Amino acid sequence: MTGLAPTAGAFVGREHLLPVRVYYEDTDFTGVVYHANYLRFFERGRSDFLRLASTGHAELLDREDPLAFVATRVEIDFLKAARIDDALVVRTTFDRAKGPRLFVSQLIERGGEVICRARVDIAVVGMDGRARRPPAALKESLRPWLAEA
Numbered sequence: 001m002t003g004l005a006p007t008a009g010a011f012v013g014r015e016h017l018l019p020v021r022v023y024y025e026d027t028d029f030t031g032v033v034y035h036a037n038y039l040r041f042f043e044r045g046r047s048d049f050l051r052l053a054s055t056g057h058a059e060l061l062d063r064e065d066p067l068a069f070v071a072t073r074v075e076i077d078f079l080k081a082a083r084i085d086d087a088l089v090v091r092t093t094f095d096r097a098k099g100p101r102l103f104v105s106q107l108i109e110r111g112g113e114v115i116c117r118a119r120v121d122i123a124v125v126g127m128d129g130r131a132r133r134p135p136a137a138l139k140e141s142l143r144p145w146l147a148e149a
Contacts, residue, residue: 007019008048008051008052009045009048009049009052009090010052011052011145014093014094014144014145014146014147015091015092015093016045016048016049016052016091016092016093016145017089017090017091018044018045018048018049018089018090018092019087019088019089020041020044020087020088020089020090020108021085021086021087021088022082022083022084022085022086022087022088023084024084026040026084027083027084031083031084032081032082032083033081033082033083033086035078038076038078038082038108038116038118039074039076041088041090041108042074042090042092042106042108042118042120044090045090045091045092045106046069046092046104046106046120046122049092049094049145050069053141053142053145054141055138055141055142057069060124060138063135065126066126066127067124067125067126067127067132067134067135067138068124068125068127069102069122069123069124069125070122070123070125071120071121071122072101072121072122072123073119073120073121074118074119074120074121075118075119075120076116076117076118077116077117077118078115078116079114079115079116079117080110080113080115080116081115082108082110082115082116086110087110087111088108088109088110088115089108089109089110090106090107090108091106091107091108091109092104092105092106093105093106093145093147094142094145094146095146095147096146096147097134097139097142097146099131099133100123100124100125100131100132100133100134101121101122101123101131102121102122102123102124102134102142103119103120103121104119104120104121104122105117105118105119105120106118106119106120124138
């Protein structure tokens with residue numbers, strides 16, 4: 001089949017929206033999403049945000065001086081349980097950048113109701129694991145989506 005491709009979601013203003021379906025593998029034996037899998041949904045939201053902003057992981061690794069993103073802090077509020085077959089939306093907003101760090105706000109919604117929210121700090125690092133200031137091209141590609149821009 002031609003024309004089939006995975007979705008990377010879409011931007012609505014500064015916010016990135018990524019639809020996610022809850023599969024059996026995401027749940028515990030009761031059909032409720034296992035708590036650690038919310039981290040996976042949030043990671044997908046951040047990764048697809050960056051991919052659509054032309055600053056994806058592959059582009060950073062292909063540089064002459066390869067770079068990566070690492071989460072340095074995650075704060076999560078679990079408000080309601082997601083269940084098998086739920087259609088969710090991961091909402092991601094990159095709020096600001098400071099030095100090597102980027103500050104991200106994320107929500108997971110079901111039917112327009114927030115069921116989980118997170119604040120995530122990520123850092124740009126070199127292959128040696130040391131924090132690096134984002135290169136100018138990276139900062140420029142993120143500028144339209146930062147609140148302080």
